[in-house]
Amino acid sequence: xxxEYIAILFVLTTFGFLLSGFPVAFVLSGISLIFAYLGIMxxxxxxxxxxxxxxxxxxxxxxxxxxxxxxxxxxxxxxxxTNIAENLLKSMNQLYKNNSSxxxxxxxxxxxxxxxxxxxxxxxxxxxxLLSLPVMLKNGYPSSLACGTICASGTLGQIIxxxxxxILLADVLSSAYQQAQLNAGIFxxxxxxxxxxxxxxxxxxxxxxxxYIFYIKSKxxxxxxxYNKNAYSEDNIHLFKSILPPFILIFLVLGSIIFGIATPSxxxxxxxxxxxxxxxxxxKFTKNILEKTSRETMKITSMxxxxxxxxxxxxxxxxxxxxxxxxxxxxxxxxxxxxxxLLIVLTLMFxxxxxxxxxxxxxxxxxxxxxxxxxxxxxxxxxxxxxxMVLQTSFLTPPFxxxxxxxxxxxxxxxxxxxxxxxxxxxxxxQVLVIIAIYLFPxxxxxxxxxxxx
Amino acid sequence: xxxxxxxIDNFIERIGYxxxxxxxxxxxxxxxxxxxxxxxxxxxxxxxxxxxxxHAIFFMFGISFAIKENAHVKIDILSNKFSARRKNLVFIMxxxxxxxxxxxxxxxxxxxxxxxxxxxxxxxxxxxxLNLVYLLKSIIPLTGLLxxxxxxxxxxxxxxxxxxxx
Numbered sequence: 308x309x310x311e312y313i314a315i316l317f318v319l320t321t322f323g324f325l326l327s328g329f330p331v332a333f334v335l336s337g338i339s340l341i342f343a344y345l346g347i348m349x350x351x352x353x354x355x356x357x358x359x360x361x362x363x364x365x366x367x368x369x370x371x372x373x374x375x376x377x378x379x380x381x382x383x384x385x386x387x388x389t390n391i392a393e394n395l396l397k398s399m400n401q402l403y404k405n406n407s408s409x410x411x412x413x414x415x416x417x418x419x420x421x422x423x424x425x426x427x428x429x430x431x432x433x434x435x436x437l438l439s440l441p442v443m444l445k446n447g448y449p450s451s452l453a454c455g456t457i458c459a460s461g462t463l464g465q466i467i468x469x470x471x472x473x474i475l476l477a478d479v480l481s482s483a484y485q486q487a488q489l490n491a492g493i494f495x496x497x498x499x500x501x502x503x504x505x506x507x508x509x510x511x512x513x514x515x516x517x518x519y520i521f522y523i524k525s526k527x528x529x530x531x532x533x534y535n536k537n538a539y540s541e542d543n544i545h546l547f548k549s550i551l552p553p554f555i556l557i558f559l560v561l562g563s564i565i566f567g568i569a570t571p572s573x574x575x576x577x578x579x580x581x582x583x584x585x586x587x588x589x590x591k592f593t594k595n596i597l598e599k600t601s602r603e604t605m606k607i608t609s610m611x612x613x614x615x616x617x618x619x620x621x622x623x624x625x626x627x628x629x630x631x632x633x634x635x636x637x638x639x640x641x642x643x644x645x646x647x648x649l650l651i652v653l654t655l656m657f658x659x660x661x662x663x664x665x666x667x668x669x670x671x672x673x674x675x676x677x678x679x680x681x682x683x684x685x686x687x688x689x690x691x692x693x694x695x696m697v698l699q700t701s702f703l704t705p706p707f708x709x710x711x712x713x714x715x716x717x718x719x720x721x722x723x724x725x726x727x728x729x730x731x732x733x734x735x736x737x738q739v740l741v742i743i744a745i746y747l748f749p750x751x752x753x754x755x756x757x758x759x760x761x
Numbered sequence: 762x763x764x765x766x767x768x769i770d771n772f773i774e775r776i777g778y779x780x781x782x783x784x785x786x787x788x789x790x791x792x793x794x795x796x797x798x799x800x801x802x803x804x805x806x807x808x809x810x811x812x813x814x815x816h817a818i819f820f821m822f823g824i825s826f827a828i829k830e831n832a833h834v835k836i837d838i839l840s841n842k843f844s845a846r847r848k849n850l851v852f853i854m855x856x857x858x859x860x861x862x863x864x865x866x867x868x869x870x871x872x873x874x875x876x877x878x879x880x881x882x883x884x885x886x887x888x889x890x891l892n893l894v895y896l897l898k899s900i901i902p903l904t905g906l907l908x909x910x911x912x913x914x915x916x917x918x919x920x921x922x923x924x925x926x927x
Contacts, residue, residue: 328840328848329855330833337859340866361871364901368817377819378791381784569795576791583788601781606832608784609823613833664834 310351314630317342321621331667332610335617339624346628356627363619367612371572372478372501377608378575379469382560384600384607385582386553387434389591395420395549396438410446411456411523414439418460419516420550422467423557432461432713440718450722452526455730458703458710459519459737465665465699467512468505469560469578472698474571475611475669476691477501483677484687491682499687501571502564504695506759507688507752511696511741514751518737552585565759611666618670625675638679645683649690652676653697660701664709668698692752693745700738703731762917769914770829773907777826783819787812806889814897821900825907828860828915849923853916860912867905875899 321338325331346352367373399413414435421431435457443453465472481499488496560578563569569577586592625631638648652672659668673694681687702709705728714727745751790812797803827833840848875898877883883894 325836326839327851327855328835328837328843329851329859330828330835332833333855333859333863336863336866337855340862341858357866357870361874361901364867364871365874365898368821368897368900369813371813374787374791374812374816377784377816378788381788573791573795576788577795579788580792597785598778598781601784602777602830604784605777605781605819605823606827606830608820609827610832610834612820613824613827663836666834 310629311633313342313346313351314625314628314633317625317628317630325663331663332613332617335614335621335667335671339617339620343624343627346624352624352627356623359623360620363623364616367615367619370478371570372474373612374572375474375501375570375575376471376611377604378572378579379471379474380607381600381604382556382575382579382582384603385579385586385596386556388596388600388603389582389586389589391549391553391582391585391589393434393438395553396434398549410439410443411448411452411526412520414443414456415460415516415519415523418457419463419467420553420557422461422464423469423553423561431464432458432710433717435461436714436717451726451730452523453730454714454718454722454727455732455734456519456523458708458714458727458731459734460516461713462699462703462710463512463515465702466508466515466692466695468508469564469571469575470508470695471611472665472669472695473504473508473691474501475666476673476695477504479669479673480504480677480687480691483673484681486678487681490678499691500760502567502760503688503756504691505561505564505571506755507692508695509755510751511692511745514741514744515738518741519734522733522737556581556585567760614666615670618667618674621671622674630675631679634675634679638676638683645685648680648683649685649693652680653693656694657697657701657704660698661704661708665698665702669694686749686753688756689745689749689752693742696738696742696745700735700742703735703738705731762921766914766917766921769910773825773829773911773914776822776907777829780819780822780826783815787815787819790815806885806887807891810885810887810891814891814893817897817900821904822907824904825911828908828911846923846926849919849926852919853923856912856916856919860915861909864905864909864912867908868902869905871898871901871905875902 317338320342321335324334324338327334343352343357347354396414396417399417402409402413417439418431418435421434440453440457443456444450448456464470477500484499485496556578559581560574563574563577564571583592586596638651642648642651655676656668656672659672663671680690703711705711708731711724711727711731715724718727790808794805794808794812797805797808840851843851875895878895878898882892883898884890884892885894
């Protein structure tokens with residue numbers, strides 16, 4: 308029997324067991340071990356692949372880039388637990404409570420700010436859904452439009468830097484990129500950094516909310532209640548007070564990375580310290596908050612790293628069964644040109660996005676497909692942003708999009724799931740347009756990294 | 762049985778509580794690094810490595826804590842519809858066939874690397890770094906051990922509720 312068939316069987320078995328509802332990270336590692344030991348028993352698997360595991364783990368432990376992960380999660384968690392985003396949304400709602408078209412715009416803007424500062428999609432969608440959905444409905448927004456706006460804005464956390472997706476993506480892409488260059492005999496390979504991806508994501512990340520705003524404006528929602536101008540001046544100060552801190556924070560974090568003052572990990576620490584100081588000035592810096600946020604940070608961080616460990620073992624075993632040959636055939640032999648290969652990978656990721664979280668997709672798919680893909684000569688930043696965009700769209704697409712589930716959880720019962728689906732279609736359309744634009748004009752993603760980092 | 766399970770949970774909770782605060786220390790130390798570099802022009806490899814050590818302990822020892830807190834991501838498209846008993850059964854099987862073997866594998870496969878590192882008292886590869894690489898590497902089998910402990914506790918919890926739901 309051909310050994311590649313075992314690699315296929317291995318992948319299919321893993322996916323089957325992922326659906327059992329047992330934690331992903333342990334399914335990955337468990338199935339890998341079972342296949343590896345069966346392979347050793349039948350003398351078709353080389354034990355040395357497993358021996359590489361502890362060194363890989365050590366490599367993850369000493370990886371300086373990944374230090375940004377807990378720090379960013381901590382920053383987001385502090386912003387979330389101290390209700391900074393919530394206050395921002397409340398004063399926005401207050402300001403626009405009698406101006407319907409402005410309300411939708413404010414939801415998108417706050418969604419963008421929350422995305423940039425916390426980067427946690429679930430938290431953004433839930434907060435927006437709880438606080439803005441009732442106000443939007445009261446102001447005459449059709450429920451589908453309101454739901455679509457909230458899901459789409461909350462999901463922006465994937466693409467707008469500093470985002471966890473981009474940090475992890477940068478780490479995995481750069482090793483795949485270096486692998487591809489080493490395979491091609493280049494022994495001082497170029498690399499890509501978190502800063503490159505952050506800079507590359509800025510144009511698409513700003514384009515999306517701007518297009519969302521145009522769309523909302525074009526719907527021209529009429530206010531039911533009468534216009535009330537009196538409340539303005541006081542609310543304006545209130546709004547200013549709540550919008551300033553997250554704004555400064557994002558500027559500090561992104562600015563220090565892009566202008567080369569700090570590494571992403573250092574910028575993340577600055578952001579975390581900044582969010583703690585905001586909490587302090589608002590009198591929310593308590594031992595209780597510190598305890599809650601660090602607990603939360605440890606849970607999420609360890610979850611992410613355990614998936615990384617599981618996926619590492621999975622890739623080692625996949626290699627052991629000569630799975631790379633399989634990937635090579637899929638991407639090089641079958642497609643007629645390199646763009647076809649790219650399309651295959653992106654489509655695969657889109658569908659995987661229905662069942663897997665972005666962390667799993669990044670850790671499993673890119674190490675497998677990345678080196679081959681880069682050997683075809685694609686720009687790594689361009690590929691990275693395309694991947695992030697495709698994953699974001701996947702999370703918004705019915706019936707399995709993660710964002711839709713989050714909103715369903717907090718939306719009133721009288722809004723049907725179908726209405727939520729209908730609401731997101733136009734936003735999916737906008738995202739697909741942007742993906743096509745990026746595909747046709749790679750400069751949209753590569754211009755800023757080259758401009759900032761040369 | 763119950764007392765063993767509670768003992769493990771309390772132990773892992775204690776570890777999680779202590780190690781959780783490390784992220785705050787990490788924030789402080791990274792800011793300190795920045796401050797030293799920009800204002801005093803001092804770059805300290807030892808400081809940088811100590812942040813790395815804290816980070817490694819934080820996420821590695823946190824894995825068992827995340828198991829206890831049920832924080833590891835699972836795909837519940839299908840399992841949403843499972844009965845509680847069936848979910849217990851999935852976990853019992855998963856712990857026996859996936860989680861415990863993984864924990865043991867981590868301990869077993871890293872032992873050689875750790876013993877070698879201790880036998881030469883492995884130093885940092887960078888001048889001025891922390892010369893405690895053997896301690897850093899020991900985190901790997903210890904992580905396996907903690908995951909093993911917590912798996913036993915989860916196994917007891919799931920078997921108990923599986924039997925009680927008759």
